[in-house]
Amino acid sequence: MVQGHQARKRFGQNFLSDNHYIQRIVESVAAQADDRLVEIGPGLGAITEHLVNKVAELHVVELDRDLIPRLEQKFAGRDNFTIHHSDALKFDFGKLAGNEQIRVVGNLPYNISTPLIFHLLNQRQSIKDMYFMLQKEVVERICAQPGTSAYGRLSVMTQYYCQADMLFLVPPGAFQPPPKVESAIVRLQPYKTLPNPVKDQKLLNQIVTAAFGQRRKTLRNSLKNFIDEAGLEQLGIKPTERAEQLSLAQFVDICRKVEENQAD
The missing domain is CATH 3.40.50.150 (Vaccinia Virus protein VP39)
Structure with missing residues (x-):
């Protein structure tokens, strides 16, 4: 008290x-x-x-x-x-x-x-x-x-x-x-100006949430609803890596790639 x-x-x-x-x-x-x-x-x-x-x-x-x-x-x-x-x-x-x-x-x-x-x-x-x-x-x-x-x-x-x-x-x-x-x-x-902006911040949050949702899963499995293995490899990211190994910049790269694919 x-x-x-x-x-x-x-x-x-x-x-x-x-x-x-x-x-x-x-x-x-x-x-x-x-x-x-x-x-x-x-x-x-x-x-x-x-x-x-x-x-x-x-x-x-x-x-x-x-x-x-x-x-x-x-x-x-x-x-x-x-x-x-x-x-x-x-x-x-x-x-x-x-x-x-x-x-x-x-x-x-x-x-x-x-x-x-x-x-x-x-x-x-x-x-x-x-x-x-x-x-x-x-x-x-x-x-x-x-x-x-x-x-x-x-x-x-x-x-x-x-x-x-x-x-x-x-x-x-x-x-x-x-x-x-x-x-x-x-x-x-x-930040007054975001250093690593994406167009769709909700999409970034969805990707990050999915990646960390089951931490033991590899990215090929946790992010399969967003990007395939070939897409990850194009970004220089190994599909066998797990979420905690990715930097913020790499998550941004994935989000931008998904945005591009959605625009096509």
């Missing part, structure tokens, strides 16, 4: 309480006076109270209705502070951007972290950068390189849209209640 509030398991609540790590996160974000900042899951406002003093606008998105009055009371009189009682998975972040891109910060519940990241990537035109506290394993998957066990769909699709960097680890003891896993801070910076 923290300050009279029982952390709720169904919301995946673990409240950051260690000032050292709170300060490191605030310093990493390096909020500027003219920033329009959005915090997902502010909890009891441990990070919020530092950010609200630095920016022109701070919006917080909180699902737990019991926390809303606490936040309203804590930040009463702050005209740059707005609470949105909403599920972040359904929230339209673009509406907060207007003509200015938003910056996003969040201690994301472990149980919704992956779908929430994809939800935000779908709104990336409105987002300058994102700083998230996630389960360490999730951050490792986001930042993973080909040939590693952590490398998968989350790695490929996040890195297609963003520069992804793990910043530092946060131990369980920094939270109340302590989670059973180690956490890490990741920075995601959506």
